[in-house]
Amino acid sequence: MQMQYVRDRVQLDSVTLGRHDMRFILRNTDVSMANAIRRTMIAEVPTMAIDVVTIHENTSVLHDEYIAHRVGLIPLASGAADAYTYNRDCEECEDFCSRCSVGYSLTVHNSTEDDVPVTSKDLIPAADSAVAAAPPGDPVVPVHDSGDVLRDAVAAAAGTPGAGLLTSAADAAAKGILIVKLGKGQRLSFTAVAKKGIGKEHAKWSPVCTVAFRAEPPAVRFVLPRLNELLDETAKADLLSLALGVVAIDDNGNLYYDSPFLAGRSAITADAVRRAGELAAAAGGAESEIVEFCEHPERFEFEVETTGVLAPKEVLTRAIGVLRDKVTTVAAHLAQVSQEGVDDPPLL
Numbered sequence: 001m002q003m004q005y006v007r008d009r010v011q012l013d014s015v016t017l018g019r020h021d022m023r024f025i026l027r028n029t030d031v032s033m034a035n036a037i038r039r040t041m042i043a044e045v046p047t048m049a050i051d052v053v054t055i056h057e058n059t060s061v062l063h064d065e066y067i068a069h070r071v072g073l074i075p076l077a078s079g080a081a082d083a084y085t086y087n088r089d090c091e092e093c094e095d096f097c098s099r100c101s102v103g104y105s106l107t108v109h110n111s112t113e114d115d116v117p118v119t120s121k122d123l124i125p126a127a128d129s130a131v132a133a134a135p136p137g138d139p140v141v142p143v144h145d146s147g148d149v150l151r152d153a154v155a156a157a158a159g160t161p162g163a164g165l166l167t168s169a170a171d172a173a174a175k176g177i178l179i180v181k182l183g184k185g186q187r188l189s190f191t192a193v194a195k196k197g198i199g200k201e202h203a204k205w206s207p208v209c210t211v212a213f214r215a216e217p218p219a220v221r222f223v224l225p226r227l228n229e230l231l232d233e234t235a236k237a238d239l240l241s242l243a244l245g246v247v248a249i250d251d252n253g254n255l256y257y258d259s260p261f262l263a264g265r266s267a268i269t270a271d272a273v274r275r276a277g278e279l280a281a282a283a284g285g286a287e288s289e290i291v292e293f294c295e296h297p298e299r300f301e302f303e304v305e306t307t308g309v310l311a312p313k314e315v316l317t318r319a320i321g322v323l324r325d326k327v328t329t330v331a332a333h334l335a336q337v338s339q340e341g342v343d344d345p346p347l348l
């Protein structure tokens with residue numbers, strides 16, 4: 001059958017939105033576009049993250065670098081990221097200013113007898129920067145109810161029934177993200193500066209934990225009716241040993257697709273294809289009869305989970321914006337190309 005290359009417009013459907021996650025199906029496009037969207041969501045959507053930590057006093061059990069690293073990973077609400085300039089490009093300041101950065105401070109002294117947790121809730125935005133550049137109602141503040149906090153706490157509580165079970169995101173938000181625990185008499189005091197950046201520079205700027213897609217139909221499939229016809233019981237068992245999670249054998253001794261394969265969680269390996277070919281050939285068949293290839297998947301099922309810094313829909317919208325800007329840059333540059341050519345290629 002002749003493959004049709006002229007496709008309809010790219011289409012998005014079956015969108016399911018959660019607070020920190022989203023599922024959707026992309027149609028009428030190919031693997032390169034699906035992967036470009038996936039990679040842009042992971043690595044090129046700008047967000048805010050703490051990049052400079054100046055420790056004033058630290059008598060906790062963790063050393064300065066460790067604390068700075070933990071603070072850098074605290075997700076910061078980044079709806080206003082586009083309102084900031086990159087610190088390296090900022091023409092307003094030598095160091096930091098409200099156009100390119102957000103300042104925070106933290107000072108905790110444990111004067112009690114018990115351990116005191118220092119969390120993202122103790123990070124206080126500096127009055128002169130956080131609110132200044134961000135649009136009203138969209139300040140760059142820590143996202144306390146990161147999905148992981150909730151999940152970890154629930155898992156921990158499951159092991160010890162009744163001990164601090166977190167039942168809702170609001171409870172997680174109330175607790176904050178743990179930086180360090182201070183023992184009796186210990187102090188922690190630092191100032192921190194958040195900057196705009198992208199996941200390509202450092203994973204802390206990535207707005208997502210995962211973005212995955214699976215192509216439908218899968219690239220390689222067995223022609224099961226023909227395999228069932230050709231192979232005897234021993235050959236089927238032989239193939240099964242190389243394709244666990246892909247095929248299974250029913251009560252009548254016939255191969256069928258197992259649920260992990262149907263759900264896209266397993267794929268047919270090159271070894272399994274080779275063995276199936278050998279077994280089919282030994283039974284008088286041909287390799288070409290028992291495997292079919294799909295070079296042009298028809299749809300891509302995406303799963304996105306964010307770190308909480310941006311709504312999942314916003315991550316997708318901004319990723320598409322980044323891709324569009326790149327193509328626009330190329331087009332604008334092309335328009336300037338004269339007969340002699342240009343010296344500076346566009347930066348993508």
Ligand SMILES: [Zn+2]
Nearest residue numbers: 090093097100
């Ligand atoms: Zn600046």
